[in-house]
Amino acid sequence: MFNFAPEFIWNKMSDKKTHILDIAIELFSQNGFEGTSMRDMASAAGVNIAMINYYFGTKEKLFEAIVESRSNLSREMLEEIRTDKKLSSIQKIEKLVDFHVEKVLERRHFHKVLHTEVMLNKRPELNRAIGNIFRKNSVIIKGIVEDGYKNGEFKKADSGLVVSTIMGTINHVFLSRTICSLVFDNLDESTDPFTDPKIKKKVGEYLKQLMRSYLLK
Amino acid sequence: MFNFAPEFIWNKMSDKKTHILDIAIELFSQNGFEGTSMRDMASAAGVNIAMINYYFGTKEKLFEAIVESRSNLSREMLEEIRTDKKLSSIQKIEKLVDFHVEKVLERRHFHKVLHTEVMLNKRPELNRAIGNIFRKNSVIIKGIVEDGYKNGEFKKADSGLVVSTIMGTINHVFLSRTICSLVFDNLDESTDPFTDPKIKKKVGEYLKQLMRSYLLK
DNA sequence: TGCGAAATTAAACAATTGTTTAAGTTAATC
């Protein structure tokens, strides 16, 4: 009898635990929290179901582990933009818009789940974890807007609402295929709007123009 | 032995079926689709669980029935704004902003669920029903923006993205308590931001100013 | 009053859920 090769070979860099995490991100992203069962995840990751609880305790803790693991990714980049002395305030805003469009497009399913979770607001622990990410990012972006006012480049503006417009517009356009088709109503059925560079550019340019006309003196 | 009064007396205007619908809206809004069980709904409505399937068939059909029942509420109002000859284009936009802020604040839980459903995009039938509502509204608002360009009042603008900014900003601010607290960071713990008229006004004024500076020539 | 359709009920159904158990294997340490 032959011994067939196992479906997964754990290499040493990404061990079984982080492999589960990767699969979990994928499934949670596609199906949401309630929509993803532990058994789905176990079989998709090719591990015994009890291993997930062995590593992470509970389903909710698993989700929290995911959130934590992605937590610091964008904060550093945002901080970098804010403190860049070579950029004017409006240039920072423009860079930030591009960064966010890119980020959401790249991980739109994940962002989708973060937003569903923060909206529905069950699972308090999880909500707090997500809220912390949003908070850190929000503070930095607000800072950029307020800096622009202090140095005389911008008109006075409610920085929190400016953040809401940038994030809100991007989310609205990109987190739902249905809505995306409404926004760009001449969408070719075959082309995927989320990989189409023209659409990405369109949204970016629009938001920058919107911010210029509202913020600049 | 006494016969105690039943928990609910069905009056003739809103019979048992529509009573179930009302309760279902409430529970779906608070807990989402997956988060609401038929048993929860049955006991909240004070009816036998089998009655719900008797009236509506399945859980999903029940949700669709809700969506249909709310479908035409805002379309008429929007159409009215668009065709109002006494208003300039920018006045129409402003009226529309106020209308949407009001609408979302009034039924925020329901809008929350609509958005979660349209984001996750499981349950194709349901998604199509929700998409149709969004589509109808979207078309009208886009029309207002495009009218404004044709009559020389507005600069050329991507009407779809303007809609996204209005809807996206309002949703981002009002569909999550967590995010709302980030936007208005000096929030009193005790006051409810969603009933506070100051916050409602703030968002409305901001969006109007944003649209004026972007759209007007 | 009596017939038949509609309404209502408690119970059962079958499937799935997240989690735990208890027995097993593997691997490293002394």
Place this chain on the structure above:
DNA sequence: GATTAACTTAAACAATTGTTTAATTTCGCA
């Protein structure tokens, strides 16, 4: 090589899910 801890497994657990059934009651109408 023995001891211990980490890992892995199949099975069971207990709870919940949406839906259906089959028996019964209610009610309008002839």
